[in-house]
Amino acid sequence: MIKSSWEMKRSGDMRWGSHYNSVCSLLNMFSVTHVVLEGIIEDLSHTTFAQRGDADTAYGYMKSFEFVFILHLMKEILGRIDTLSQALQKKTQDIHNAMECHTSTLDKQLHELDSRFNDHMMELLSLSSSLASKKINVDEICLLVEKYYLEYFTELERTHL
Structure with a gap:
């Protein structure tokens, strides 16, 4: 009996x-996913209201900075x-060496994030993402203006915010 390549993989290989x-x-x-979602949102004759609503919600999430950032971060982490999972499945790999590899990987990942984004930059990115959100957080927008864009707004405009 011939098995497909998928069937020949162990369950641990798949997760x-x-x-x-x-x-x-x-x-x-x-x-392409953006284009398909836009098509579903605009297609009044072949989609239901619920399908268009689901597509619109998914489209909104996909356009957000947070979604894209987390997607790229998840690609790196996963x-x-x-790689670690595959190393652990090798019979020649001992647990101590695998754990050292895992600790090292996490340390490198954290160091990379820290070196790319200091606290000031993380705050700016976080506050800026509130501008693209469907839920407006006035406090975050005011904080963004006060901390980073003070010279672009008059005192009266800041008061109106």
């Missing part, structure tokens, strides 16, 4: 690799977890 492949596929097809 992390499957999640990682799903994230990579979404990244690779990101623009890619490294998949």
